[in-house]
Amino acid sequence: GQNIDQPTEMTATEGAIVQINCTYQTSGFNGLFWYQQHAGEAPTFLSYNVLDGLEEKGRFSSFLSRSKGYSYLLLKELQMKDSASYLCAVRGGSGNTGKLIFGQGTTLQVKP
């Protein structure tokens, strides 16, 4: 079967660092995406990993280990506006027809 697991909720303090983990078991792998979704809004793209290692984009970084079926999203210097749901999604199959399978999302609450 296909399964993506991430914690349901996390809480962190403004200015701190938080790591959101994602583990996956999918038939085929062709990339892992992280999306941010504020309440009542559409998901927006944060990062993409297809090779092992760390990808850094400003305050956000994403890590992938394909052998372990594991990824994390690292958020630094947390701001109140980072309070949102963070969705891990795996693209299975191959090429452009591989669909995205989403995890349930991790709701992050940033407190002052």
Place this chain on the structure above:
Amino acid sequence: EAGVAQSPRYKIIEKRQSVAFWCNPISGHATLYWYQQILGQGPKLLIQFQNNGVVDDSQLPKDRFSAERLKGVDSTLKIQPAKLEDSAVYLCASSLVGGGESYEQYFGPGTRLTVT
């Protein structure tokens, strides 16, 4: 560039009624997706089009849901008849044809459907 457009934004219907949602993807995006997102869950792909052909509709409840993408641009998703469990946000997304990050999916604002 204009984003993915969806309408209506909100819809309330009674069970057994029918409803239709409309999506206009980003210009030039060949691939279009319809997702269902139930409260507290991640989006679930219902159907994926490449141009006007269906690539994946394995999770579309075909006894009540239908979708089309005439001329490979706009798309409509229909539910007939609706059930209480269809209450969800219906998200439309589009992407370029290509590998890597160009596969990034851009989401529309969604249609929040409430079935009473």
